Structures are given as structure tokens and as C-alpha cells.
Amino acid sequence: MSRLDVGCGPWLRFGRRRSAQCQPARPRFFQENDWPCAKDGGRRGEKAKSGGMGLSFMVITLLASTIALAAGKAASITEQELVRRTQELYDAVAAGSQAPWRQYFADDCIFSDEKGRTMDKNKLVADITPLPTGYSGVIKLEHVQSRIYDEVAVLSYDANEAETIFGQKLSARYHITDTWLKRDGNWQIVASQAHRYYEDPALGKADSKKFADFIGTYELASGQTRTVLSEGDSLYVERNGKKDQLLPETSDLFFRKGIEGRILFRYDKEGKVDALIDRRNNEDVVWRRKS
Numbered sequence: 001m002s003r004l005d006v007g008c009g010p011w012l013r014f015g016r017r018r019s020a021q022c023q024p025a026r027p028r029f030f031q032e033n034d035w036p037c038a039k040d041g042g043r044r045g046e047k048a049k050s051g052g053m054g055l056s057f058m059v060i061t062l063l064a065s066t067i068a069l070a071a072g073k074a075a076s077i078t079e080q081e082l083v084r085r086t087q088e089l090y091d092a093v094a095a096g097s098q099a100p101w102r103q104y105f106a107d108d109c110i111f112s113d114e115k116g117r118t119m120d121k122n123k124l125v126a127d128i129t130p131l132p133t134g135y136s137g138v139i140k141l142e143h144v145q146s147r148i149y150d151e152v153a154v155l156s157y158d159a160n161e162a163e164t165i166f167g168q169k170l171s172a173r174y175h176i177t178d179t180w181l182k183r184d185g186n187w188q189i190v191a192s193q194a195h196r197y198y199e200d201p202a203l204g205k206a207d208s209k210k211f212a213d214f215i216g217t218y219e220l221a222s223g224q225t226r227t228v229l230s231e232g233d234s235l236y237v238e239r240n241g242k243k244d245q246l247l248p249e250t251s252d253l254f255f256r257k258g259i260e261g262r263i264l265f266r267y268d269k270e271g272k273v274d275a276l277i278d279r280r281n282n283e284d285v286v287w288r289r290k291s
Contacts, residue, residue, distance in 0.1 A: 077187050079146040082155045082180065090139035090159065096130030106181065106188040114174055114196040137163035153180040153187070159194075173197040198260050206248035208233050214265050218276040218287035226287060228276065237263065237276075 085104055092100045102125055105111070111124045119127065131137065144157040159174040179191040211230040219225045226239040228246075235246040235254065246254035246263055254263040266275040266286075278285040 076150065077148065077153055077180070077182070079144065079148065079155070082146060082148075082153060082178075082187075083141060083144055083157075086155060086157070086178065087141055090141075093128065093139065094131050094137055096128055098125050098128045101125050101128050104189055105192075106183075106190045109189055110191050112193045114194045134166040135163065137161060151182040153182075154178070155180065173199070198258075200247075200257060201249050201255055204248045204250050204253075206233065206235065207251035210251060211235055213273050214276075216273075217290045219290040220285070220287050225290065226276070 085100075088100045089104060092098075102121075105121050105124060107121055109121050109124070110118065111120075112118045139159050139161045142158045142160055144155065146156070147154045154177065156175070156177045159176055161172045161174065163170040163172070174194050174196050176192065176194040178189050180187050181190045208230070214228050214235065215230060217225055217227050226237055228235065228237050230236070235248075236243050237246055237256075238244075244256045244259070247257060249255055249262070252264060255261070256263070261278065261280040264277050264279065265273045266277055268274040274289050276287040276289070278287065
């Protein structure tokens with residue numbers, strides 16, 4: 001028996017039972033309202049009906065609220081669904097399919113890519129074009145983290161790209177954070193920002209015969225010096241007791257492991273090294289040779 005039956009049944013049955021018991025065979029000239037017990041039974045029946053209807057309304061309201069609450073929770077998006085949608089976006093890149101990008105990015109979105117470009121939706125969608133002939137690639141998501149709330153969700157992840165250019169294999173790693181917003185029951189990206197992980201350049205071959213040209217002390221300003229020295233077939237730069245190996249990209253161009261930038265040596269008109277150049281993001285810090 002349901003809660004509705006239990007709540008209103010006894011009251012209604014009580015009213016009907018009392019009314020029936022108080023109505024024995026009676027002369028026809030008596031009207032029903034003349035019987036005291038009939039009046040009492042009628043009033044009880046009306047009260048029972050009124051109480052039952054009130055309780056029914058409360059139960060229905062409670063059930064409706066519960067269903068609405070459950071529907072609201074069910075409408076919340078999951079990390080799995082966010083990942084599925086995001087992977088759909090990247091699967092569409094190679095073919096130049098713009099449909100998912102139109103669907104999942106809000107009209108007022110802001111998109112900042114790893115090249116430092118900031119685009120609105122129109123520019124973003126227009127940037128999705130098929131790869132040229134001879135090019136192919138895939139992008140897969142890894143190390144996903146999410147924060148999901150009632151109407152906002154943040155998805156942060158690595159995007160690992162594998163690209164083939166006329167048979168040559170390339171790879172790149174990006175980290176991307178997308179902010180999804182729920183509006184009118186629809187989840188879309190309103191902001192996305194990407195950066196590319198720094199990767200050391202390919203290791204080249206050093207020419208140890210040139211090390212003698214590089215060895216010496218270089219000065220940035222008074223009291224600010226660094227020293228270049230060699231140990232066997234390796235070249236090092238030392239400053240304030242900290243020594244880093246200079247790894248060759250070419251015989252005259254070096255880098256330090258895990259440090260963005262390049263170290264190169266400048267030659268004067270006489271063919272002698274007169275400066276060490278610390279190149280950072282295409283800007284040079286010049287250390288002049290002291291000895």
C-alpha cells in the first residue's frame with residue numbers, strides 16, 4: 001500500500017462507515033438532514049475528504065520536488081563527458097572539421113593558443129582547416145584533472161601530439177585548461193588557454209678543437225662574471241659556484257639541459273671570440289670577454 005493510501009484511506013473510510021451505521025430504515029417523511037447522526041457523519045466525511053486531499057497535495061508536491069532535484073543533479077556534466085567532447089574536438093583537427101568547434105565553443109569564447117594568439121570564436125573556427133597533403137597527425141589527452149560545479153566546469157589536461165610530415169615523425173606536448181559554462185542547459189567552452197612544454201633541442205656534435213677559443217672569463221658588469229671551461233670532451237659554464245654543461249646543438253651553438261635559451265660565442269673581425277651571448281627568447285644578453 002502506498003504512502004498515499006495509508007495517509008488518506010482511514011479518514012475516508014471512517015466517515016463513510018459512521019454515516020452508514022447511523023442510517024437505519026426510517027419513515028419516508030423524514031429528510032436525511034433531520035437525522036443527527038447523519039449530520040455528524042456528513043461533517044466527518046467532509047473533514048476526512050478535506051484532510052485526505054491536503055495530504056495528497058503535500059505528497060505530490062514532495063514527489064515533484066524530489067524529481068526536480070534528481071533531474072538537476074542528472075543534468076550536471078561528468079569528467080568523462082568533458083573528455084569525450086574534448087577528444088572529439090582534437091579528432092576533428094586533421095580533417096579540418098569545424099562542426100565540433102562550432103558546437104562546443106560558446107559564441108563569446110576567448111581562445112589563447114600556444115603561439116600567443118588570442119582569438120574569438122569566428123577566428124578560432126576559421127583556423128580549423130585540413131592538414132596539407134603529406135601531413136597527418138593525432139592528438140591524445142593525458143593527465144586529466146577536473147573541477148565540476150553546478151554551472152561551471154574546469155578541465156585541465158596534457159595534449160600529446162604525434163605528427164607525420166612526408167614520413168618524418170614529430171611530436172609535441174601541450175598543457176591546456178578549458179573552462180566550460182552551462183547556459184540554458186547547454187555546456188560550452190567560454191575560455192581556453194594552451195602552452196607548449198619546453199623541450200630541449202636535438203643534441204648535436206661538439207668540436208672539441210674549438211673549445212680553446214671559448215675558454216675564458218666573461219663579464220656582464222663590474223663584479224658580474226661567468227667562466228667557460230672544459231673537462232675532457234665537455235664544455236661547461238660556471239657562475240657563483242654553479243656549473244652547467246654546455247650541450248652542443250651545433251659546434252658553435254649550445255644549450256643547457258632543461259633551460260630555455262641558447263649560448264653562442266661571437267667572433268670579432270680578427271676571428272677571435274670577444275663575447276659570450278646568452279640568447280633568451282630571441283633577445284641577447286652580451287657578456288664581454290675579460291680574459
